[in-house]
Amino acid sequence: GVALGKFLSETGMTTFDGGFVNTSSTKSAITYIDGEAGILRYRGYPIDQLAEKSTFIEVSYLLIYGELPSASQLEEFTTRIQRHTLLHEDLKRFFDGFPRNAHPMPVLSSAVNALSAYYQDSLDPKDPEQVELSTIRLLAKLPTIAAYAYKKSVGQPFLYPDNSLSLVENFLRMTFGFPAEPYEVDPRVAKALDMLFILHADHEQNCSTSTVRLVGSSQANLFTSISGGINALWGPLHGGANQAVLEMLDDIKAGGGDTTDFMKRVKNKEPGVKLMGFGHRVYKNYDPRAAIVKKTADQILETLGVTDDLLDIAKGLEEVALSDDYFIERKLYPNVDFYTGLIYRAMGFPTRMFTVLFALGRLPGWIAHWQEMNSDPTTKIGRPRQIYTGYTERDFVGMGDR
């Protein structure tokens, strides 16, 4: 790759690969995907084993440091994170500046970017201790920021973190609890959310992770780079798809629940009409995460005693799609976003929080990639080339002659 790059630049040629469909931007030892076979592994461990046997905090450690932690390493990691869950009091006031009806994603990314202003002693990407401190701070504070983004949107008071709880339990309490009122975390909800975070924790060079790497390649600090990733995640073709799926299912239900007409519009490629939560750049087989999420959706709705017409509509859409030539020829299968929203909804999250939940899960992956890039001495600043299609040269035209 390096030799080809050198040859091309010496001869004045470039490769063109819009959307980076077939271009590797980096080497990486973090996550392996075989899209044809529907395989996903973090640091060599299959996703189904991690989802069943591990915890989100353990998987975060695995992604960032490369190995599963020993008992003492895990305890130390957990304790360090628990010590950093508070937000600076001034940063809490930062949330007051946003309109009540703001979407929580820009609130999240703005507050994460603002960490660079409040924690200036951990910004140097070349100082390993500062990188470690900003890593711990991010893992600890993102759930607090996410809960505050939610509280802001519903006009309820913020809760301070309770560090006797796990990261996920603490997030649930800060999101749904009230000050001075006891809040019992439902262990079934905490376990399911923890597992969903594991499924979202990394996915190699996707749009948001590539953004984190690109921003970081200029030696921008970790907080700022992650803030860029959160913004990339918000788009409906990426993490924003989980919200878009629920809105699509709601629309179908409001129209009487008939999926046939909707599928016709998808296949006719009506502008803006896609089967959201379907298709993937890399998976040309069933997304292994979607298979786990689908099973969990059934289980959690049943355990929580929730019935949801939208789950039936979603299953109906999947059944139609998987036996339809349009989807078969294009190898379109449900992706991780197709069923997650139904679980989040059963847990009580509003639709607009869904992509925030994705960001909470993806954080350790973003950090692992930023650290991998930052610690590699051969990393160059990311700077793609272009094929210029504009005017060659023309003389300036004065205002009177335009």
Ligand code: ACO
């Ligand atoms: N519904 C209908 N048709 C689709 C869909 C879909 N969801 N996805 C792809 N197609 C069609 C395309 O129109 C195209 O058809 P064509 O060959 O006749 O032109 C063909 O399948 C190939 O699709 P591309 O758009 O070229 O695939 P690409 O790799 O660029 O896009 C993407 C992948 C963005 C995920 C796409 O499948 C999509 O938009 N899906 C819906 C949004 C979504 O669910 N995103 C979440 C992705 S997972 C994640 O980020 C967590």
